[in-house]
Amino acid sequence: MDIILWIVAGSLLPWFPFSWIFNRLLVSAPGAWARALAVIVLPQLGLLLLLKSGAWYVLGQEMPIALRALALFTAILYAYRAAGTRDVQIWARFMATSGLSLTWLLVGLLPQHWDMQLFVLAWSIPAALMLIWAGVLTKQTGASYLGLSGGFARVLPRLSVLISLTALAATATPIFPNFFALLQAMESLPIIWMPLLLLVLLLWGWTVGRLLQDLLFGIYHGEAVHDLSVAGTWLGGLTLGVFALVGIFWGGIWIIN
Amino acid sequence: MGDLAIVIPFLPILSAAVIFIFMHSARKAAARISVIITLLTFILALIELTSYALGGFSRVEIIGTLWGSVWLDPLTLIMWSFVCGISLLVHMYSVRYMVEEANYTRFFALLDLMTATILFMVSAADLITLLVAWFLVGVVLYFLLGHDTNRPAAGRYAFWTQITYRAGDVPLWLAAFVLIRSYHSISLPVIFSRLQMYPHLDAFWGLSIPELVGFLLAFAAFARSAQFLLHGWLPYTMDGPTPVSALMHAGIVNAGGFLFNRFFPVFEHASIVLHFVFIVGLITAVVGSAMMLIQNDVKRSLGYSTMGQMGFMVMECGVGAFALAVFHLIAHGFFKASLFLGAGNIIGEAREHDGVPPDSVYTSIVERRPAKPSRLPWLAAAALTIIVPVVVLSVSHLFVSSRLLHEQGVIILLFFGWVTGAQALFATHKMTHTNPWRLMGGILGSFVLVVIGYTLISHYFGHFLYPHGEGYQLYSAASINSVYFDVLVIILALLFVGAWALTFFADSSGWWDRADQGRWRGVYLALYALLSRELYVNDLYARMTQVLLSGARRLNVLLRWC
Incomplete structure (x- = not known):
């Protein structure tokens, strides 16, 4: 029973090697919107499974070091792998996996369910938005790969802005909520373990830099494309704005926990 | 005056928000608003500084409930006036200089955002505000340096800056958490007062808490102030627009000197860190100045000059002259800003008038021609x-x-x-x-x-x-x-x-020429080659990046991109 619980939870709220199943599930979802929905719903289901079964507290007491090592290894592995891709959709999946795996650092802590759900959402929402933008990019250019044409800042300025901001939101940039979620994860660790989590932060900085370099800079060589509509841009911008505002108000709540 | 002080860092944010949201195509109006608000911010900062000098006192103003506060002490007030002054110069210069560039309004909004972020950084009274502002400086700078998206080089060098800054963020995070864990507060004044009471708490590897934190803060400062081995990005920031180079070299790069001063109570109990800082600063000053001498590009030369100056500034901190480092960064900021903003004119002048008149200083020092008797x-x-x-x-x-x-x-x-x-x-x-x-x-x-x-x-x-x-x-x-x-x-x-x-x-007496007879020429050439390749530091980093990326790609293929 325990083993099945571990596998199911690890596939929904990813840790390696079951993070592979999580990514497979996202890839198999039909279309960008379904992927976006999946990246929000699946981790919540995994979290609920852990909380309702009571495993959340038991695991935290029985194997805190193993869980900590597992979570950090998954986060580092997927952050590193994200640097090796130039596809927005794959990048979004890897970053989501890297961020969501940090939830396992908090196993056994924080009695309020809603706080944990917010922590997971902090990583899911930017990933979901990124998967939607990857879908839009695929629709406009035929693929979400940035390595061939590049220089989208001039031909798809609105979409480029949204992708850039979402990428920053996905990599724990202040004042988005996952910056504060990362502070919360830091707070849960003994000092000696903190450098590993900071390695994740460094790798995220590297991956987001590479993504933006591929996305924004250079001369566009592809066919003529249509940018995102003004309404779509406002909607995307508004979502990110609200996300950032939540960050400001929610941020720092770990200080009083 | 407390309420007035809190308004100061928010004014540029307001300007940036108004330009971003409402003034996308109103170029002239956007520039005007940006300049006026920066001027207003500068005046308010000067008023605050004057009122303090005339008998004010240090105080902390709270903005948020859990975090968010500004510390109105002499360091903050001096830095506010300095940052606003440099920012105002850069704003005024950019009005005409950037007028033919695309995304003119976005440029001003980003300048405002950068000004606000630096103002928060230098005035942060708690560790969370400091981390947020410190982190955001790197992000905003990335977009300012990469303003011209048509040029892949701009993106490449903006990325170098961003990743070095991120490398500097990491030790600051760790330092912040060590302080929070050890002194049970995020408030800097509270932490410093507790540190004075318990300065010798043990940490790791035989280091006390102030020594460990001091080393971490020093590494964070080294990345921001382009100290040796973390300097590769600085000379290449010239690929950004000239006003950004001026802001960068006059203001942002000085963050290291500021950090030492802000955390001075830590360094009072960390002698070993100060010795280490002195050595790193000395090496940087020597290497930066040596590299400056061999450049044939005015702006690159100014870039290495900044590296040398930053080395000297850090060295001043290493000998305990913290206040002198602040004075140095202000003096350097103003003269370097004027040099950068004037560099374009000099280059233009040289292009228009090819016949450069003979200059006695140049011929005797640079060309090493034998002087008259x-x-x-x-x-x-x-x-x-x-x-x-x-x-x-x-x-x-x-x-x-x-x-x-x-x-x-x-x-x-x-x-x-x-x-x-x-x-x-x-x-x-x-x-x-x-x-x-x-x-x-x-x-x-x-x-x-x-x-x-x-x-x-x-x-x-x-x-x-x-x-x-x-x-x-x-x-x-x-x-x-x-x-x-x-x-x-x-x-x-x-x-x-x-x-x-x-x-x-x-x-x-001409004794050396007779004794040497060209035997040292090979050594000079080897040294020149080494310096002209920038000691192969950037080549080493590029090779490391290639190896890491190749590993990531192989791993992705092995795991079928899932």
């Missing part, structure tokens, strides 16, 4: 070169405060002042002039004025910044065993005096 006698010149700076520097410091001459840090800085002053006089001696005594007299007069002015200003500035004698505690923390110190100073002084006397003699 109208010089002082070598013994007189050597005596003036060696003795005059010692007398001027010592007397000026003695006049300000005799206690200063007992501090090792001051002696080291005097030593550097002496070497620099003597070198300037030596260069003057090599110049051709019809009346060499008059030339030397003019240079000596200027030297005396500069030294006295600098000594007086830096002394009173130091007293303003650290009114309770903290400066002497920092000098004391940076000191080493007095016997070792005296022996070191004497050996170095003898080495320098001997080298100068020999140089004067060899230069005057």
Whole structure:
């Protein structure tokens, strides 16, 4: 029973090697919107499974070091792998996996369910938005790969802005909520373990830099494309704005926990 | 005045928000609003500084409930005025300079955002605000440096800056959490007062908490202030727009010096860190200045000059002269901003008027052409070169405060002042002039004025910044065993005096040319090649990146991209 619980939870709220199943599930979802929905719903289901079964507290007491090592290894592995891709959709999946795996650092802590759900959402929402933008990019250019044409800042300025901001939101940039979620994860660790989590932060900085370099800079060589509509841009911008505002108000709540 | 102070860092945010949301295509109006609000911010910052100087007191103003606060102490108020002043210059310059560029309005909004972020960074009274602002400076700078998206080089060098800054964020995060865990607060004033009560808490590897935190803060400062091995990005920031280069080299790169000053109570109990900081600063100053000398590109040369200056600034912190480092960063900020903003005109002038008139300083120093024989006698010149700076520097410091001459840090800085002053006089001696005594007299007069002015200003500035004698505690923390110190100073002084006397003699008699006969040419060329490749530091990083990326791709293929 325990083993099945571990596998199911690890596939929904990813840790390696079951993070592979999580990514497979996202890839198999039909279309960008379904992927976006999946990246929000699946981790919540995994979290609920852990909380309702009571495993959340038991695991935290029985194997805190193993869980900590597992979570950090998954986060580092997927952050590193994200640097090796130039596809927005794959990048979004890897970053989501890297961020969501940090939830396992908090196993056994924080009695309020809603706080944990917010922590997971902090990583899911930017990933979901990124998967939607990857879908839009695929629709406009035929693929979400940035390595061939590049220089989208001039031909798809609105979409480029949204992708850039979402990428920053996905990599724990202040004042988005996952910056504060990362502070919360830091707070849960003994000092000696903190450098590993900071390695994740460094790798995220590297991956987001590479993504933006591929996305924004250079001369566009592809066919003529249509940018995102003004309404779509406002909607995307508004979502990110609200996300950032939540960050400001929610941020720092770990200080009083 | 408290409410007024809180408004200051929010004003540029307001300007950025208005431009981003409402003024996308109103180019002139956006620039005007941006300049006016920056001017207003500058005036308010000056008012705050003046009211403090006329009898104000340090205080903390809370903005948020859990985090978010500004510390209105002398350091904040000085930095606010300095940052706003530089920002105003850059704004005014950009109005016409950037007018033909695409995304003109976005540029001004980003400038405003950068100004606000720096204002929050220098005034943060809690660790969370500091982390947020410190982190955001790197992000906003990335977009400012990469303003011209048509140029892949702009993106590449913006990325170099961003990743180096991120590397500097990591130790700051760790330092913040070590402080939070050890002193159970995020408030800087609270942490510092508890640190004074319990300065010797043990951390790891035989280090106390202040020593561990000091090392981490030093690494964070090194990344921001382009210290050796973390310097590769700085000369390449020239690929961004000129106003951004000016803002970068005049303001943002000084963050290291600010960080040392903000956390000065930590360094009072971390002597070993200060010694380490001194060595890193010294290496950076030497390497930066050496690289500056071999550049044939004006802006790249200015970039390496900044690296050398930052090395010197960090070195000042390493000897305990924290207030002097702040004075240095302000002075350097203004002169470097003017050099950057004027560089374009110089380049344009040189392109238009090809015939550069012969310049005696250039021909004698850079081209090393043999000078005409109208010089002082070598013994007189050597005596003036060696003795005059010692007398001027010592007397000026003695006049300000005799206690200063007992501090090792001051002696080291005097030593550097002496070497620099003597070198300037030596260069003057090599110049051709019809009346060499008059030339030397003019240079000596200027030297005396500069030294006295600098000594007086830096002394009173130091007293303003650290009114309770903290400066002497920092000098004391940076000191080493007095016997070792005296022996070191004497050996170095003898080495320098001997080298100068020999140089004067060899230069005057032509002895070196006869003895050398081109045998050192190979060594010079090898050294030049090494410096022109920037000591292969960037090549090493590029190779490391390639290896890491190749590994990531192989892993992705192995795991089928899932």
